Amino acid sequence: MFQDKKAVFCIPQKLSWAHLTATTFCTLALAMPTAKALAQSGGGGALINARPAVQSKPVPLNWRSIVWPSLNFNRTAVDGGAALYSIFGETGKKIRLDFLFETGVYALPRNLRTNLSATVDMFLQGGAGTRNYEELQKYLADNGIQVTTSVSSVGQFHVAVEVLAPDFLLAMSALEDMLLRPRFDRDALEIWKMEQTDAFQGMLDGGNSRKQGRFIEQEAIRLAFGSEHYFAQALARTSKPELEKVTAEKMRQIAGLLVNRAGLNVVLSGNINAKQEQSVLQLMRKIPRLTPITYSWLPDRVRGAGSNKLRLSIIRKPDLSQATLTLRYYLPAIGKLNRIERTRMTILREVFSASGGVIGNDRFSKAMRSDSGLSYGPYASFDPEAIEPNTNTGVWRMNFQSPNERIVEAVKLATKTWETFASKGITQDELDSARISRINTTLATEQTVFDKVDDFIDDLQAKVLPNPLGLESALVRLEQEKDLATINNLLFSQVSAGTVPVLVMMGNPSEAAVKELRSIPGVEIAKEVNFEDLVKELVSGGPK
């Protein structure tokens, strides 16, 4: 129902939030007319002039008074390098089952990526056992079973099932067929290709911000990583020439590598019992144990541009009255952040682009929206693993819009906001408020057993044991971050180690605006391209 209107943190100015208990937050410190008194004096809806409230800093809520239930799981090893994790959650009627196979994108040759996508989809859509897809779809619908097949963020083959507890064994029967007796029907593959082609063609009009965003993303990666980079070719991999290379034979070969007990992790969660657990173990034991396969390649690391100039790519789309932009500062030498550094980066990110609030009171939203009215949805983020699963490159991303007639102003404002942040860091007030906001946010977390499973799966994929004190540890780490110099020095050291700044704009800037952009010191226009030409390039299979 809601679009992702950005949530925002506040920059506390002279807030004077008085001390509060855990149950009464923020009583105003200075005397002020209460809302009730105002209503009595002026009547409801009357316009009343009153002195604005002056408030103090926010106060952390008492998280120590809350005992979070520890994550409780049973691990059952299955010979051949597999394990079942059972996580019981008594609330709710559903059961969820996740199969995470070790093999995936980075264990197979890079040129099989489109084929891998097809294979993953066709485990379901290609039919299974005695059922073709239509029959399988009906069986699942009739029994209220939801099945998804996907590639995880680290490239693994992932199958997820959700079902009401009494129907669990019906789901297991379908799952066994899918994993052990996939059909990869040829006619179903043709339909898959048709659907993919339609989706690809539909994207090419660049008609809305979602579609435009995919082209902008491609250009940003090209600028930072080069056109040959794996991530820069994501769109081209869905083009017709690539789809035509997909065959049922290759899919069967790939499927034979994916469904492997070696390295398989299975998570069974929800309202489960021993019988259901046993049925999962039985299926796991039926999955063949093949030679373990692990990563054979990973996406290339960032190629430094050789200069700190902000390189700009302009994609011209004449029908746009407003430009959509992404400004990014890649940090190629960030290395793998430890937990302490991650906590500090969370605070820095909160100040620059916050997770709470609505219309904009962090540095970036305040500049681009609430003070200037330039942009409806400015949003900034920090990603410590911009080329996951490689972990050495981070990125600050700033996405925003600008009316064509204010493009130069918008670019100057966005870059200035970043540069001020990167060179001067944050203030003690900002640090204190951001720290407290992040602590309090933990109490506004809604966690079902399935949310906990999502975190658990992340840990499994990172090959670390889940921390039973995950929430509390994060809170304690946040509480410790009070030293301004330490936090700012982390930001300064990352930036001084070198950044790769890129800016991509899709819009219709005037020639005068382009000329003015070109004259901004430190800005270099690296590319100007018509949207139509990008489309033509993609239709023919991407950059040659």
Place this chain on the structure above:
Amino acid sequence: MSSSIMLRLSLLGAMSLLTLQAFASPAGMKLPAGAVFLGSGQAIEGTPPVYKFKLSNGLKVLILADNRNPLATLRIKLDAGSNRERLGTTGLAHFFEHMMFRKTQVTPEGHYDRILGGIGGRGNAATSTDYVVYEASFPGPALDKMLELEAQRFKFLDLQDPYYTTEKGAVISERRLRYENDPLQRGLEIIRRAAYKGTPYEWLTIGTKQDVEQMSMEDARAFYRDFYAPDNAQLFLGGPFNVETVLRKINDAFSDWTGKTRSQPARRAERSDSDTAGKKFVCSESVFEEQHSLIFPSKDNSFRSAVLTQLLLQILNDTPDGTMQRRMTKQKLATGFSVYKTSWQKQSQPYVAWFRLNRQQTFAAASDYFYQELRAALSRPITPELKRVFLKQHEVEEAEYAQKMTSLVEFYEWNEFFYGDFKISTQTKKIIDSLTTKEFQAWGREAFSQQKAFHMGVTAPGKSTPCNDFEKTAAQK
């Protein structure tokens, strides 16, 4: 801040408005002065009950005490969507929603965000044709502050420059982002203007370009005065609370919110059948994906009709050759398909058959196939197996809602706002169990009568009149 035009009706939302009836207060619960207890209960088995009250100023309050997490959620919904506007002030409901996050007479600009951020909460709002809703999720221990924060803006909003003008810039940006720079939406805006001419549904929730750019502060103040009144609002609160205690707190914060809704303009969306039946409202834009809808006007806004629409979709999907969408894909007739009933409050709620086509496909072939399959679906017997599957899917959907407190609150809010009964979905089983084949067929033939349908669509270039020309022609007429 999203604006939406037609919200797909959930199976679990729906039905005719029930008259509010006061009951004795729940056992042992002391109510604030003037407050009335309106009932309690649960719509989904195994979830906590909801308690419904009305405060002395007319504000309806629904409370869900749910202790699963320290998180709380507060949602305030008003019958103040874009169907309350008139030509010349379109977009006001949505623009006003933006302004609610800025300054009040008792707090400075940016106060709402600062406090919400400080307590670790998240907020949002949405405006549709029929409503505006403000929502915030926050730590339960911060309830007092949150109630104070919300009450301040509902009681003492202050519309002032420069914030008014600045925020207008953000709304203009939003309009460009969502509509002006999206050829499909541009086309749909023009089509809608023609199809719903003379009703409050002829303009988009975001408003016309001209109205948004020229929106005056006086009009905005009038909108606040006319529609932001407690008797026009519903407050939903969920979280780890004691019902009696939080009712008292809500009463303390909101009972002095005074004022009455001053105006309730007609909200009719339907035109007379002769204006639309058999008509085509179709034009072309530079799109690669076409969208078409067959609209079947209906005055039936009952929950039953919503449930039966879902059942119809299930029957259309229930063939050995795959779901309706799958069959249309295989036969190269469409790339997307759905059937739903529009959610418009307290008035007509048209049925819609929706199609997405690629450039090679034609609407004529897709709609012919739809009518053919519709006839087949309406001639099938309603068997116990069909009913079992329907209720199974209903149970799965309920389990989804029950999973999270925030989802449950949204679910109750939907039912309460559109049907005046937060427990309305408990009617589903009864409706399905008692349904006969004859009743279903009679309903379906009336609801999806081809004679009264009209066609709205945006095609690829060359397949229909360009939208700009279409609009000029429509204006001349």
